[in-house]
Amino acid sequence: MFATLGTWVSRRPGRTLALVASITVVLAGGFFVQDTPETSANATAAFLSADAEISVAGDKIAESFPTQSALSTTQIVVRGDVLAAEVLTAQTELAARIERDAAISPYLTPGSIVFPGEGGDAAPIARASDGTVLGGLILVTLNANDDPVGLERAELRIAELAEGAGTEAVDFSAVSQSVTNKENDDAQGSTTAILMLVALAVMVVLLAIFYRSGSDVALAFGGLLLTLVWTFGAQAWLSPGGLDVIAPGNPMTMMVPVMLIGLSVDYALQVSSRYREHLNEGRRSADAIRTSLAESGLPLALAAGTTAISFLTNVTSGFPAMADFGIVAALGLLFGFLAMITFVPATRTLLDRRRELRGAAVRSTAMADSIPGVGSALARVGEFGVRRPSAVLGGVVALTVVAGFGAANVSTTFSQRDFLPDGSDVVADLDFLEANVAGGSGTITVLLEDDFRSVRGVQNLGDFEDALANPELRPDGITGPPMSSPVTLILDWATDSGAADPRYDEGFSRYFAENQGLSIQATAAEIQATWDTFEAVDPTGFASVVDLRDDGLDRALLNLPVVPGDVELTRHYVEELEELWRGDDGTIVVTGNDPTLAYVTEALTASQTVSVALTIAAALLLLVAYFGSADFRPMLGVVVVVPIAVVLVWILGFMWLSGISYNMPTSIITALSIGIGVDYTIHLTHRFLEEQEHHESVGAAMARAMTTTGGALLASASTTVLGFLVLLLSPLPPMRQLGLLIAAVIVMSIIAAFLILPPLLALWALYHKWRATEFETESWHPGRATASEPRPALANTAR
Numbered sequence: 001m002f003a004t005l006g007t008w009v010s011r012r013p014g015r016t017l018a019l020v021a022s023i024t025v026v027l028a029g030g031f032f033v034q035d036t037p038e039t040s041a042n043a044t045a046a047f048l049s050a051d052a053e054i055s056v057a058g059d060k061i062a063e064s065f066p067t068q069s070a071l072s073t074t075q076i077v078v079r080g081d082v083l084a085a086e087v088l089t090a091q092t093e094l095a096a097r098i099e100r101d102a103a104i105s106p107y108l109t110p111g112s113i114v115f116p117g118e119g120g121d122a123a124p125i126a127r128a129s130d131g132t133v134l135g136g137l138i139l140v141t142l143n144a145n146d147d148p149v150g151l152e153r154a155e156l157r158i159a160e161l162a163e164g165a166g167t168e169a170v171d172f173s174a175v176s177q178s179v180t181n182k183e184n185d186d187a188q189g190s191t192t193a194i195l196m197l198v199a200l201a202v203m204v205v206l207l208a209i210f211y212r213s214g215s216d217v218a219l220a221f222g223g224l225l226l227t228l229v230w231t232f233g234a235q236a237w238l239s240p241g242g243l244d245v246i247a248p249g250n251p252m253t254m255m256v257p258v259m260l261i262g263l264s265v266d267y268a269l270q271v272s273s274r275y276r277e278h279l280n281e282g283r284r285s286a287d288a289i290r291t292s293l294a295e296s297g298l299p300l301a302l303a304a305g306t307t308a309i310s311f312l313t314n315v316t317s318g319f320p321a322m323a324d325f326g327i328v329a330a331l332g333l334l335f336g337f338l339a340m341i342t343f344v345p346a347t348r349t350l351l352d353r354r355r356e357l358r359g360a361a362v363r364s365t366a367m368a369d370s371i372p373g374v375g376s377a378l379a380r381v382g383e384f385g386v387r388r389p390s391a392v393l394g395g396v397v398a399l400t401v402v403a404g405f406g407a408a409n410v411s412t413t414f415s416q417r418d419f420l421p422d423g424s425d426v427v428a429d430l431d432f433l434e435a436n437v438a439g440g441s442g443t444i445t446v447l448l449e450d451d452f453r454s455v456r457g458v459q460n461l462g463d464f465e466d467a468l469a470n471p472e473l474r475p476d477g478i479t480g481p482p483m484s485s486p487v488t489l490i491l492d493w494a495t496d497s498g499a500a501d502p503r504y505d506e507g508f509s510r511y512f513a514e515n516q517g518l519s520i521q522a523t524a525a526e527i528q529a530t531w532d533t534f535e536a537v538d539p540t541g542f543a544s545v546v547d548l549r550d551d552g553l554d555r556a557l558l559n560l561p562v563v564p565g566d567v568e569l570t571r572h573y574v575e576e577l578e579e580l581w582r583g584d585d586g587t588i589v590v591t592g593n594d595p596t597l598a599y600v601t602e603a604l605t606a607s608q609t610v611s612v613a614l615t616i617a618a619a620l621l622l623l624v625a626y627f628g629s630a631d632f633r634p635m636l637g638v639v640v641v642v643p644i645a646v647v648l649v650w651i652l653g654f655m656w657l658s659g660i661s662y663n664m665p666t667s668i669i670t671a672l673s674i675g676i677g678v679d680y681t682i683h684l685t686h687r688f689l690e691e692q693e694h695h696e697s698v699g700a701a702m703a704r705a706m707t708t709t710g711g712a713l714l715a716s717a718s719t720t721v722l723g724f725l726v727l728l729l730s731p732l733p734p735m736r737q738l739g740l741l742i743a744a745v746i747v748m749s750i751i752a753a754f755l756i757l758p759p760l761l762a763l764w765a766l767y768h769k770w771r772a773t774e775f776e777t778e779s780w781h782p783g784r785a786t787a788s789e790p791r792p793a794l795a796n797t798a799r
Contacts, residue, residue, distance in 0.1 A: 002297025006290035009346050013353075016346035020226070020339070028229055030236030034248070049318050054599050057447045057589035064547035064555045067540075068445070070145065072177065074155050076138035076162050077429045080170030082116045082125055083133055087170045091115055091138060094165040094172060098140060103157040107142040107150065114139040126436035134436050138172075152178040175429045180420070187421040191730050192254045199261040199726040200224065206722060210269065210715040215351055219344045220268040226339040227264045228257055231332035238327070245327070252325035255665065255727075255738065256332055262723030262742075263307070263676070264336025266716035268344050270296050270683065273712035275348065285352035289345045297341060299686040302626060303679035304337040306619045310675025313614040314668065317607040319600070325668070374714060375707040378754065382706035385758030386699045392759045400646050403653030410655050412605040412662040413567065421731035442564025443483065444592035449553040450583045452486075452546065453528050460582045461556060462487065467580045468560065475576035477569040478560050485558040486545045490534055493541075508537045553587065562594065570598040604667055615671040616645065619678055633768070639760045640685050643752035644677035650748050651741065660741065665734040669741045676720075676742070677749030680713050684753050688761055698765045702758050710754065717750040 009016050048055050061068060076094070080087045095113045098104055116123045116136025125136040140158055144151040155178035162172035203224065207217045235253065238245040246253075274292035283291065311333065314326030385392050420427050448464070450457040465488070467473040469481040482488050492503040494512040511533055515526060522530070535542040547555040563569060574590045581588040623637030651673050660666060687709035691701035724746070727739025 002301070003290075003294040005297060005341065006293030006345075009293060009342065010286040010290040010349055013346035013349040016342055017350075020343050020346070024226065024229060024233075027233030027237070030233040030239075030242055033241045034236040034239045035241035036248075048596065048600070049320055052318070052599070052603075053589055054591055054596055057591050060449075060555065061445065061447055061557065061591065064549075065544055065557050067143065068544055068557060068559075070143050072142050072144060072151060072155065073443070074140045074142065074158050074174050074176035074179075075429075075433070076140060076158070077135065077173045077175060077432060078116060078138060078170060079135040079172075079432070081133045082136040082170075084169065086167070090165060090167050090170050090172075094162065095138070097161050097165070098158060101157060101161065103150075104142075104154045107145060107147075107154045109141065109143050112141045114141075126432070128436070135432070137433075152181075155179060156182060173425060173429050175426060175433075180426050183424050183426050184420060187424070187731060191421070191732065191735070192257060195726055195730060196228075196257045196261065198729060199258050199723050202722050202726060203261060203265055203719060206719040207265070210719070211272070216272060216348075219347055220265055220272075220340075222347070223268055223336075223339045223344045224261055224264060226343055227260055227332065227336040230335040230339070231256065231260060231328065234331050234335070235328050246324040247320060250321050250324045252321045252665065252668075253328045255735065256325070256329050258723070258727060259329060259742075260332045260336055262720040263333060264340060265719050265723070266679065267300055267304070267337050267340035269712055269716040269719070270300055270709075271340060271345060272348075273708070273715075275345070277708060285356060286349055289349050293341060293345060295690070299683050300337060300341065302623065302686075303682045304333055306622060306678045306682070307675035308333050309618045309622070310615045310671045311668075313611045313618070313671050316610060316614060318603060319607070322607075322668070375711050378706040378710040378714070379703035381754050382702040382710070382758045383699045385755060386702050386762040389759030389762050392755060396646060396756055400649050403650045405653070406656030407649050407652030410652055410660075410662060412601055412667075422733065423731070442562045442592075442594060444560050444562050444590055444595055446558040446560060446577060447589045447591065448556040448558070448581065448583065449587040450556075452554040452556060453524055453531070453548060455522065455524070455527070457554070457583075458522070458527055464581050465558070468558075473580070475573035475580075477563050477566070477573040478577075479563060480561045483559045483561055484545060486556050489538070489541050489545055490530075493534070493537055503538075503541075505537050508533060562592075564594050567594070567598050567601055570594040571602070574598060604662060608662065608667060608670055612648065612670045612674070615674045616641065619644075619674055623678075623682070633764075636685065636764065639757075639764050640681045641674075641678060642760060643681055643756040644674050644749065646756060647677045647745065647748045647752050648673050651745050654744055654748075655741065658740075660737045663734050663737075665732075665738045666741055669738070669745065672742065673745040673749070676745055677752065680717070680749050680753035681757050683709050683713055684757055685761065692765070698762050702761065706754065706758070713750060713753065717746050721746045 078087070078091065080090075082088070082091070095115070098113065099108060114123045115138055116125045123137040123139045126134040128134055142151060142154055155174075155176040159174035159176065159179050162174045165172050200221070204217060204221060207220050208214075211217050211220070235246070237243060239248050271292055274296045275288050278288035278291050279285065308330040311326045311329040314322040317323060317326075448461065450460055452458060452461060465482060465485055468478070474481075489503075490512070493505050494509045496504050496506075496509065512530070515522075515530065531542075531546065531548060545557050549555065562573070574595055577590055578588055620637060620641055623640050624634045625637070627636040627640075628634030648670060651669060655661070655666070655669075684705055687705040688701055691704045692698075695701040695704060721743045724739045724742040727742075728736050730736050730739070
């Protein structure tokens with residue numbers, strides 16, 4: 001296949017470039033069909049699948065309690081003495097501006113704005129440890145009214161008004177989902193563009209060092225640009241407006257361009273390295289191109305395929321954002337492979353053909369000689385691994401055992417802050433709230449399902465609410481009794497507070513006192529009558545907390561105040577709430593921002609085991625099938641993967657040592673370490689098998705493979721490492737962590753390829769040599785030689 005490709009490209013470079021241009025036009029057409037989202041992407045929601053329990057619960061809440069599901073709260077952070085007269089005046093004036101603003105007023109409801117105060121329904125006040133008032137919160141609740149675009153504009157307008165309302169005595173700033181989303185979008189967009197330009201600049205410098213040829217640098221750069229255009233175009237075709245397969249605005253796919261710049265240049269370096277070798281053997285340019293593609297095409301395809309598979313395993317993660325990232329990254333990698341084996345060699349052929357027609361000799365410096373002394377050093381490393389396999393592998397095992405301890409203790413986290421830049425206004429506000437207002441004023445929603453017209457269902461509901469009303473039984477992290485619930489609302493209407501109470505009805509109070517109501521002594525008929533009476537008194541309130549259904553279990557909704565921002569605390573109170581509920585399993589779901597973060601964190605941990613197992617299994621299957629069919633030695637596929645499995649343990653140990661946790665961006669590192677690392681072992685193994693045909697001893701074959709392909713691999717690893725280290729310039733902490741981890745993976749992978757693979761290949765070759773000698777069935781050379789060829793002595797193995 002690749003021999004045919006090499007012949008086509010070398011003989012018809014013009015047609016090859018015409019085909020490349022056609023592909024570019026088709027894929028670039030995606031930019032004209034994609035739809036631009038009207039609202040900013042929600043970084044948290046992007047990681048919830050439609051069939052996740054918490055997503056299903058959200059759909060049920062939207063169906064049964066549309067007014068509740070449409071509510072959104074903006075927290076206006078007040079920095080100043082909220083009890084001082086001038087601050088109170090500033091707060092009142094800000095509230096008046098909000099109520100009068102045309103972009104906001106349609107989404108306000110009575111009682112939408114709550115000022116900071118002491119106890120009751122007031123928003124919290126922030127105090128220092130000595131009791132000094134530092135600030136507080138103004139809570140503004142909006143109803144989306146089936147208009148998410150308008151809601152986003154309203155929330156952003158509140159933030160704008162708050163920022164402009166400050167005085168010498170007080171500062172205002174707003175925190176809402178829309179503000180967070182916009183800040184995330186702005187940071188991602190500007191960061192991606194800058195990092196891409198920096199990565200491209202770094203690549204140009206490094207390619208100039210390794211190529212020492214302006215035309216080769218220009219060709220590799222052109223291949224990179226083609227890769228990016230093809231990838232962005234394909235992503236546009238797959239987005240809404242096109243095939244609508246992936247979601248736009250995914251914070252994970254923002255990383256793909258920088259990753260592609262680092263990875264796809266490897267393919268150009270490998271093809272160019274082979275091309276230069278053949279030129280220096282005296283071949284003409286067309287023949288050198290044909291041969292280099294025939295020799296390097298298959299290992300490049302295997303490397304690209306295994307790396308693409310490592311990305312595609314994210315499709316099984318259960319996270320839409322991760323699945324979209326896997327699809328886009330895999331496509332981008334394959335596009336990089338195609339660009340580098342078509343555009344680069346075709347253009348190189350045209351350029352060198354013109355030089356040959358002018359009578360000029362075409363020669364180039366071998367890639368291994370770009371850095372003086374590298375080739376000979378790599379040859380010695382390879383020969384040492386062949387001569388001392390037990391010593392090398394013993395040291396590797398010891399190091400891996402130590403790293404395994406750290407790997408077992410890597411923690412998992414997930415937070416909206418993962419997608420916010422350092423020093424952002426939202427982060428500053430969140431820090432202020434966590435330090436002074438116990439994280440702010442958080443709420444969660446609890447969806448209960450049961451037969452609430454039965455004695456058992458009513459008893460379950462009553463016992464659950466009684467426990468939440470009791471401070472001794474209420475889970476830690478829940479700061480008070482339900483703010484709204486069926487029982488709370490009924491008691492409000494049945495109890496006279498002694499003041500002007502809009503939620504008191506004397507007739508309903510008398511009915512509730514004279515009848516069994518919702519007590520455990522009530523009959524089903526009495527329970528139904530109580531619900532009917534309550535609905536007649538307050539139909540809006542009833543509809544906001546109870547849905548008595550004819551086509552399934554009834555539903556009840558409770559809103560609880562919580563301490564926000566602590567994932568571990570959230571996990572704790574979610575588990576305790578589930579234990580307090582005495583209904584059937586699966587009939588209670590806790591929703592809200594913090595429960596969503598806790599759910600994603602837990603699911604992320606579980607998905608890693610599946611992702612790593614799938615990646616290793618897929619890589620093994622692919623490589624065992626290839627080496628089994630091409631070289632008749634399927635176990636060679638296992639040998640190729642073993643060093644990368646070791647790297648997987650090393651990188652997890654490095655994460656633990658560096659204090660880096662699994663978060664959504666860094667979670668891809670495990671599968672990616674296999675996909676990236678196996679590239680180096682595939683190339684080196686493939687070259688080793690080629691060199692065995694020309695060298696009698698394993699040591700000589702390994703030395704030659706390390707000098708040639710090893711030198712090119714070192715060059716490509718260097719460019720990839722520095723390309724990913726560009727992510728250290730990102731203002732997003734997880735992006736910096738990811739850049740550091742991928743760079744570490746590449747360094748560890750190239751070390752594993754140079755240090756672990758040679759002794760493994762030596763032992764593998766020695767085994768086949770012994771087997772051939774013992775059974776006298778074929779030459780010791782695995783998979784290629786015939787039985788008629790002379791069999792070298794065992795002593796030559798390491799020479």
